[in-house]
Every structure is written in C-alpha cells, then in structure tokens.
Amino acid sequence: MASSNRDPVIIVEGLTARYGDVTILEDVSFEVYRGERFMILGGSGCGKSTLLKHMIGLLQPAAGRVVINGVDITRADGETLHRVRSQIGVLFQADALFGSMSLAENVALPLAEYTDLPPELIREIVRMKLGLVGLAGYDNHMPSELSGGMRKRAGLARAMALDPSFLFYDEPWAGLDPVTAAELDILIRSLNEGIGTTMVFVTQELASIFSLGQRVIMLHKDARGIIARGTPQELRETSTDPRVNHFFNRQAD
Amino acid sequence: MAEISGAGYRLRVEGTRGEEATVRLAGRLALADLRPLMAELQAIPARLEPRRITVDVSGVEYLDSAGALALIEMENLSRSRGIPFELLGVSEKDHGLLCLIDREALQRPPLRPESERPDIVAKLGELARLQYRDFLEIMSFVGELVAALAYCLAHPRSVRGDEVKRYMKRAGADGLPIVALISLLLGLIMAFMSSLQLKQFGANLYVANLVTIAMVRELGPIMTAIIVAGRSGSAFAAEIGTMVVNDEVNALVTMGFDPIRFLAVPKVLAAMIVVPILTIYADFFAILGGLIVGITGLDLTAFTYIQQTKDSIRVFDFATSLVKAVVFAALIAGIGCQRGFQVRGGAEGVGQSTTSAVVSAIFLIIVADSAFAIMLHYVRY
Numbered sequence: 336m337a338s339s340n341r342d343p344v345i346i347v348e349g350l351t352a353r354y355g356d357v358t359i360l361e362d363v364s365f366e367v368y369r370g371e372r373f374m375i376l377g378g379s380g381c382g383k384s385t386l387l388k389h390m391i392g393l394l395q396p397a398a399g400r401v402v403i404n405g406v407d408i409t410r411a412d413g414e415t416l417h418r419v420r421s422q423i424g425v426l427f428q429a430d431a432l433f434g435s436m437s438l439a440e441n442v443a444l445p446l447a448e449y450t451d452l453p454p455e456l457i458r459e460i461v462r463m464k465l466g467l468v469g470l471a472g473y474d475n476h477m478p479s480e481l482s483g484g485m486r487k488r489a490g491l492a493r494a495m496a497l498d499p500s501f502l503f504y505d506e507p508w509a510g511l512d513p514v515t516a517a518e519l520d521i522l523i524r525s526l527n528e529g530i531g532t533t534m535v536f537v538t539q540e541l542a543s544i545f546s547l548g549q550r551v552i553m554l555h556k557d558a559r560g561i562i563a564r565g566t567p568q569e570l571r572e573t574s575t576d577p578r579v580n581h582f583f584n585r586q587a588d
Numbered sequence: 589m590a591e592i593s594g595a596g597y598r599l600r601v602e603g604t605r606g607e608e609a610t611v612r613l614a615g616r617l618a619l620a621d622l623r624p625l626m627a628e629l630q631a632i633p634a635r636l637e638p639r640r641i642t643v644d645v646s647g648v649e650y651l652d653s654a655g656a657l658a659l660i661e662m663e664n665l666s667r668s669r670g671i672p673f674e675l676l677g678v679s680e681k682d683h684g685l686l687c688l689i690d691r692e693a694l695q696r697p698p699l700r701p702e703s704e705r706p707d708i709v710a711k712l713g714e715l716a717r718l719q720y721r722d723f724l725e726i727m728s729f730v731g732e733l734v735a736a737l738a739y740c741l742a743h744p745r746s747v748r749g750d751e752v753k754r755y756m757k758r759a760g761a762d763g764l765p766i767v768a769l770i771s772l773l774l775g776l777i778m779a780f781m782s783s784l785q786l787k788q789f790g791a792n793l794y795v796a797n798l799v800t801i802a803m804v805r806e807l808g809p810i811m812t813a814i815i816v817a818g819r820s821g822s823a824f825a826a827e828i829g830t831m832v833v834n835d836e837v838n839a840l841v842t843m844g845f846d847p848i849r850f851l852a853v854p855k856v857l858a859a860m861i862v863v864p865i866l867t868i869y870a871d872f873f874a875i876l877g878g879l880i881v882g883i884t885g886l887d888l889t890a891f892t893y894i895q896q897t898k899d900s901i902r903v904f905d906f907a908t909s910l911v912k913a914v915v916f917a918a919l920i921a922g923i924g925c926q927r928g929f930q931v932r933g934g935a936e937g938v939g940q941s942t943t944s945a946v947v948s949a950i951f952l953i954i955v956a957d958s959a960f961a962i963m964l965h966y967v968r969y
Contacts, residue, residue, distance in 0.1 A: 435934075529685045
C-alpha cells in the first residue's frame, strides 16, 4: 500500500550525530513515505537508537536536518515542536509506562494534556485504545502486574493515544518470546493497515524484519552511516556487502 | 434541515421529526473535534426521534480512531433506543479502522474495580501491619549488619578498602564545605544571640563557654549527623534502591556475594570514620564563629576567648561527643542501606525509600541523643 503513495513525510538530510568528540553518524540521508513500515537496522552500537532519538527531537544533530510533515524539527521553536510531538507516538524499548499510574491513567495522560475532552470521554477513548491492543478490561491494573508482552501493548496504546500520524518503535520485540513477538507483529500490521499510521522501527529482530519491514536502511558502526537500502528480501538476496550478508544470515563477522 | 460546521468537519442533518433521518458527514472526523462531534451526533435521536438513522460518511476525508469511536457510539445509542442505524459510504481504509475497534471492549467493565478508599479501621490496621513488618525488617537487617561487621573485623582483608575510601571522600571530604559553613553560621548566631542577654550582666566572656559547651556536647554531633543524613544517608538509600530495582543485588547474590557485606559494610565503615572527623570540624568552625562575634562585637581579645574556651570544656565531653558521632554515623548509614534494600517496584519506590532514609535517620539520631543525654548524666556524676 505504501508503494502506491510515494509521499515523503519524514525527511532526514545530511544528519551528523556526535556525542562530545565521538561521531556516531555522518551525513545520513533518507526519506520515509506516508503509511509505510520503515526499518532502521544494524548491529549493536551502530547508532540506530541515536538516529531514532534525533528523529523524534530528543537529541539535536551536529549538522543536517530532520523534517517531519514539513516542519524542520531541528530548528523549530518550542511551540512548533510541541505541536509536532502531538503527532508522534513513541514506544520505547523498556515500555516506559509510568509505574505509579494504572494503565488507564497512563493512556489518559497525553489525552488530558493535549485535548480539552471531559473525563468521561477520555475514559471512553482509553477503553477503546486498550481494546485496540487487546487489553480491554485492564484499565485499573498497574504496569508491574502485567507480563512483558502486555506491557509492550499497553505502551503501544499510550503511544497511540492521540492517533499520531507517526509511530516510532525502539526495539519493540526485545525481551518478548517468539509467540508474543508474532502477536505484536499482527497487532502492528493491523494498526498500520487500519489506521494508516507511518511507522519507523529500530530493530535487529530478523523474523519481524521480514514479516513487517517494507523498506529498510542498514547502518554500520565503521561506516558511521547507511551501508544498504532496499526491501529486506532484496538485501538478503542481492547484497554483495559481507556486513549485510552476515547480518541477514546471522553469522559472526 | 440544519447544517453545522465544526473546525474540521461538516455535519448536515436531513429529515423531519418522526421520519427517516440522514446525517451527512464530511471533512475530518478527528480527535481535535471529538467533543462537538459527539455532542451533535448524540443529540439527533432525541431531537428528531426518527424511525431510522442513516449516516453518510462518503464525504469524509480523514477518519481517526476518535472519529470512528464517535460513529460507533452513535450506532450504539440508536440501537439502544430501538432505532435502525445504517452507515453508508465507508471507504475501504476507514472500514479497516472501524473493524479494528473492539465494540465489546467499549462496554466491558474493568476486570478490577477502581481501588476504593479504605475506612479508618482498615487504614489503621494496614498502618500497624506495615509498622510491624518494618520493625521486623529493621531488626533482621541490624542482625545481618552486625554479623557482617563482626566478620569484617575478624577478616579485615575482606573489607573492600577502595570502596570505603570512595565513600569516605563522598560522605566526608565532599561534605566538609557545607558542614563548615553551617557550623560557622551556627556559632555566629549562638554567640550573637547569647551576647545580647549576657551583656546586660557584664558576662560577655561567658559567650565562649556557652558556644563551646552547646556545640561540643550537643549541637556539633547532631548538626553534623543531620547534614550527613541528608547528603549521604539519602544517597546510600537511592544507590542501593536503584541496584535492587535493576536486579544488580540479585546478581550479587547469585555470584555468591553477601549484599550486606558487599554494599552496606563499606558505607557504614566509611561513615563511622568520617562523621567524627566532620564533628571535630563542626566544633572548630562553630567556636571560630563565636570568636568572630567575641572579637568584633564584645571587645574580647582572641587570647581571652580561646583561654575561656579551653577552660570550659573537658576531655571527657569531647570524647563522648566523638562516641556519639560514631553511633550516629552507624545509624545513618545503616538505616540508609536498609531502606535501600527495602525498595520494591520502580522509580517511585526509590523515591520513597530515600525520603524514609532521611526521616528515619533524623528520628533515630534524636532518640539516640536523648539516650546519651541520660546516660552521660549518670556517668559524669
């Protein structure tokens, strides 16, 4: 569905990321199209998560720009950034649910902050979101009472609370068993196809890369940037780069 | 016929009262306009009492899950009033979204009711139970800590010397400036306030006695202990608490380490070494503060003031103040570590244990000091 609609909504241009004197990424450019499931791959320490943090405006790049829906978030003022952030949902690796709040309160938090809806209506939306991720009825449970997979789904419900146009996932499958991971794949796919949310994943989970990824870029530590682009199948079957082959065939370097 | 436009959507109702009603929706049905959209849609059945409702969404450009929720709620409302409901012109994409929403989930009550406020008896009972459990935990921790300290006394090489030095620096050397400043100001204040009274009787010189006795016997150890409780007791609790949350303490246990010997002993030993030293500094700076007031405000010479200070204090008082400081140090570091090990849950638990470490430490310091006051009274005479 994404290939029919080549409308770039996230544009990363010449992005250079540094921590102090250490350059993590140099001159990285790519585009993400509306409604697609885009994946950023690479081994540990290649800068995947750093790239994601730049894309959601948590870190400022040393050079280059990130344009989301026409807004350059590296130069946006506080108010604009606040508006752009309301269109972005992020599912963090460690689910990042607030431990002192129930699931319903967690999901209601962005709704109460960004909208002026009355509490009953917010409760209704929360019930719908929890139902979307298969957690109907768990309104008053605390995050600590749930399993890892349920917490991931609750994190997803919170990330989707405002019906964001963009969902970013940081290693969503980390720490999940294969069955739960496959269930999460199905859920993510149905949300992507039903709602049309543009999704960006940072991952190194081969099974999910093939089941969900429509277009991927692969980063490498030594290159400090992108070493391959394409669909996961293309990369696996046609790439001549040994680094790419090792990644897709799960071989040691 | 009525037409209403919201910010992003357009709503048109066709039909007269009691007849078939057609609602034409167009534009964006999104979260931003959910409130007016829902209110308008839900007013229709009551206002028109139609035989049948048809909602035509063929003009809708954008539908998010909030918009879909409004349509589903409208359908539920019509059905509950026995009015047939039909949705027309749903695009393929919007159909996917409408299917995604679990209609049953919207009605289902939570698996667990919202926690009710317990009545006062239940609250008291819970409080007593927690206090009792807390008491047991502290007792068992004290036992383990004493055993670990005794073991370290018997096997001095088992103590992690570098750790002890690190905590001595953090609790002692790093805390010196604030201890010095507070004590100096305390000395200044005491000397100034007492001089106002003593001046009237021509007893200026006794300002030195007052400052020295008050500081060395009581305030020096207590003020130092309270500052150390705030700076280091809290840090110990937060550090160990975070380690508990991150499974680091479990990792220690599985590697065969005794977490108390590994984590608590270095902190307790370091505190027991540095707090008496800090107390000496505190005494010194308070006397210096008194001296400043004596020289500048009371026309005393430095020599007289120092001589008077020396005469007013006995070695016994000084020694017992250091013993007190050692005991306070053990209490602060001990309760700090215990509160850390007690942490359950996540970030909130660490915060609670840190607060509790400081509050409990200050409480224990005051209790111990009262005990010392009574004991020393009988020892002295």
